[in-house]
Amino acid sequence: MKARTALLLGSLSAALVAFALTSPRVIAADKVDPVADAKAFQNFFFQKFPNVKHEDFVNGPYSMNEDMKRQWQEKEEFPPYEFALDAGKEMFATPFKNGKTYADCFPNGGIGIRQNYPYFDTKEGKVVTLELALNRCREANGEAPYSYVKDEMASLTAYMAFTSRGKPMDIRIPDDPRALQAFENGKRYFYTRRGQMNFSCASCHVQSPGERIRAEILAPALGILNALPIYRSEWSGMGTTSRRFVTCNSQTRAVPLEPQADEYRDVEYFLSYVANGLPISGPGARP
Amino acid sequence: MKRSLPLAMLLALSFAPMARAATEADYKAAYAAAESASKEAADMRNQWTTTVSTLAAAKKAGDGGDFDRAVTAAREAEALAKASIFQATSEKEAWKTMEIR
Secondary structure, rough: HHHHHHHHHHHHHHHHHHHHHOOOOOOOOOOOOHHHHHHHHHHHHHHHOOOOOOOHHHHHHHHHHHHHHHHHHHHOOOOOOOOHHHHHHHHOOOOOOOOOOOHHHHHHOOOHHHHHOOOOEEEEEEOOHHHHHHHHHHHEEEEOOOOOOOOHHHHHHHHHHHOOOOEEOOOOOOOOOHHHHHHHHHHHHHHHOOOOOEEEHHHOOOOOOOOOOOOOOOOOOOOOOOOEEEEEEOOOEEOEEEEEEEHHHHOOOOOOOOOOOOOHHHHHHHEEEEEEEEOOOOOEEEE | OOHHHHHHHHHHHOOOOOOOOOHHHHHHHHHHHHHHHHHHHHHHHOOOOHHHHHHHHHHHHHOOOHHHHHHHHHHHHHHHHHHHHHHHHHHHHHHHOOOOO
């Protein structure tokens, strides 16, 4: 109980300090400028880690630690995601009951297109992630949707990521105020403190990349989605982007949102857009 | 620093000792207050896991007739929920201080 109370006090006082710091400052009505945001975001990491090659940021924790990187490169000869990759490839090619396949739902038959997801759908007025598009494809063809946090979805996205390996992330923001709003909402979600620990995504992935949190080394926010989905020993299996977001929320003692909630879709849009130009490296493997 | 007022209130809430053994009515009142704050936090999409678990602990103690424990837990849950509401409210602007520009 004592420790808890201390935490509560700690988080409260942090919130209070943050509030005291901001309230007097008048923040000008900011114009949403994704191009400038992406440039500032990339520069921040390039300057903070001048020895990391730009294209290496997409390798998460490995970009931050040489020893870990060496161990990983040895493991890549027999990567632990191989099983999921093979399963995904087979699932992708297997027709639905109606005879159609996933390829019928995607541009270029779904091959080599991972770098364009998520995209802003101007008809729906919302961000559509790859996971969402896959389930919509299933439902449109009379199949039940998959869980966003389980193996099937991870296998399918692993295969699609693999066919895009090395292609630069290429997220567009169409000329539509709702798309700019989605980007801005994703940005806000990324920087907003939540949970009893009073952490935002940025507390860990902007302020502390390379640092250890329990046994793990924190990945930098730049290119943080390029390697998804990932195999993690701690999960003893694959995890989707949805699963990772849920896990990160829980770590700060915030109740996670439902997978593919608008906030998650938007934060995926924001993080992917600011990684434009960096190569797709998924599927990834983590210790 | 007017802002320290809610903090003091929360402290008072979580530490106010009970002068007498708590009754079922005390528990029901404390639980209802905690539940309503927790619902408000959830509506703001900023529920804390600890609010949920502490509220569940209050319910369990209350169901088992341990009203002292139930009231203490319910008050703690209410304090947690209020802290999360405070956090969500202040973050409406405060997030911008974290932004990379």
